[in-house]
Amino acid sequence: MSQAPVRIAVCGAGAMGSGIAEIAAQRGANVKVFDVNADALAGSEARITKSIEKLAAKGKLTSEDAAAIRGRMQWVSSLDELADCELVIEAIIEDAAIKGRLFEGLEAVVSPEAVIATNTSSLPIGRLARALSRPERFVGMHFFNPATAMKLVEVISGPATAPAAAQLVIAAAETWGKVAVPVADVPGFIVNRVARPYYAEAFTALSEKAAEAHEIDALFRAVGFRMGPLELTDLIGQDVNFSVARSVYESYFGQTRFVPQLMQSALVDAGWLGRKSGRGIYDHSEGAPPLPEIAATRAQANGAHRTAAGQLAPGELLAVDDAMVGMTAGATARSAAKRVGSEVALIDWFTPDGQGPIGYSASGPQASAAAEGVIAALGRPAVQIADRPGLIVCRTLAQIANAAADAVFEHVSDEQGIDSALRFGANYPFGPFAWADRVGRATVARTLRTIAEETGQAMYLPSQYLRD
Known part of the structure; x- marks a missing residue:
């Protein structure tokens, strides 16, 4: 196991970069936050200082610890200041050309042994690595927002990534209290790929009028999810969630398990983007009526x-x-x-x-x-609910397990990694394989085959991994 690096740089002083820098400094690393924008640097310093002070006020840090964390951090505007860093994490705009120029600048100043990581959530690691003269030191290190709270880090090795570079990133993430999951360089990595049916199936059920939106969300909260899929898309933003759905679908050249939903597209076209626009699946405007509660059944049990x-x-x-x-x-x-x-x-x-x-x-x-x-x-x-194949919760969880099985079959990650990714990156109450084992994998495969037969849709046919 590699020893965790102690000299860290984070490029990008936005919310994500600041969160990564703070958690690294809290766990003992010396951290430099780089940005060319002076206002962004000042905002990052203020944000992190406020966060540390809040932890101290709650008794989660002593005043001495808070001062030590703050003392391990610097905010810099010159790449030359990063020359001694062992690990540099890029967390800037999702633009391959802009990232590429940053990587070229970094290679000119950091040592040949330094590892350069990207926090990209969507761009292929292999494509980004083309900007480097030494692509073997380049690796994906995908944190989830907010980085200070979410435990998952997807560690993505591109075609040229050296095992030692990936191991150093894993060691850093684990030292910082994260769950590091190795992932192949595929569109969506794990979470943005395997979790797609959680949203897609909810929109399918809603478009078929299988149940009301608040009922669909309540059914998922009842089995342990923190938020139902429809209310979660309103929180994320319908435009953001739909963009990811379309990107994953197109990246897999139309692989049918990842079909974007027309109802969600219509919400985006209408400007009903969720909480940020005041209207999405639900009405979030001021004074909007509360959602109806689901009343207890009047039936008497015998x-x-x-x-x-x-x-x-x-x-x-x-x-x-x-x-x-x-x-x-x-x-x-x-x-x-x-x-x-x-x-x-x-x-x-x-x-x-x-x-x-x-x-x-x-x-x-x-x-x-x-x-x-x-x-x-x-x-x-x-x-x-409307009489439909697989109903709502079972059909959704079975299709998530199906997508997870595809990912293992295609060597994206292993079962444990995928379960950990969904639990710690998407806050699932259980991983898809843990759920499949609870129900019985043969039962899940038979259920999917029956759903495929009754709907006439091949996307529900069980993965070869579930059939083996």
Whole structure:
């Protein structure tokens, strides 16, 4: 294992660069923040000083520690000041030409042994490395915003990156308290690639009127996500999220698991960008009415409901009252009802120890009443959603697992790395492989195949990695 570098430079005094610099200095590194803009440097110094003072005021740092951190930092406007740095991290505008000119300038002043890293979130490492005379010392070091709080760092090796350069970056990230995950140089790296179905499936469900937006978001919060996918796109910005979706889709030459959503495109065209514009999926304007709450079910649970609640499993139907009830395994309730000759209700995937609503679909009123009773026995509110293959939560999580399986099959990263990336870079409550193991990988593969058959869309066919 490489020893972590102690002389660090961060190029770019914006919010991301300042966050990277602060966390490195907090963990003992001597850090120089470089920018050609004097106002940006002053703003960075003020931002970091305020952050350190706030930590001291909360008792998370002693006054001596705060002073020591501040003493390890410098703000400079000349590249010559970076000559002694062991690791230089670029965190400037996402423009390959501008980055390239910076890299050329850095190579002229830093030692031949120094590692140069880029915090790019979207540009290929191999393409950026073309600006360097020694591309073997160049590596991706992708932090997530805010860098002081988010634990993930994707470490991306380009075609020419030397293993020693990647190991030095991993050592630095881990010393700074981060979870460093090695990643191949592919579009979207891990998080921006594997997480695409979280947003895409929500927009698909909304466009199909499977449920209201606030119901879709509530179903995901109920299984442990901090924010539902639609409210998260309003926070990120519909334009930003859609741009990433289109970029990933185009970079993979139209690979179907990454199809951008027309409904999101329409929001961008209308200028409904989310919180920053006052309107997106939701109305964020001042005085906007609050979203309706999902009321507790009025159904009364009986003994049959309580028994079924403890026996639910994907693909298994249980006799409840005058209907059959089970958990979704990809089929619609209508197709299941035709198969068994009885009304059927299918319950979406949920966590038994969770709180919040559980979704279900039903082929008829008797099945609906039975499902409401079973969900009441679980002590949870019920949301009836449109009868669609895989419902909402199960279909989304299965497709995320599918995208994750593709990434392992294509050697983007390993299972542990992908699970860590989604947990620490996207705040998922569990990684896609941990979820697949919980459900059963064979069950996930069968569910995806059924969704593909019932929707007629090949993008749901299970990854070869799940089939092997």
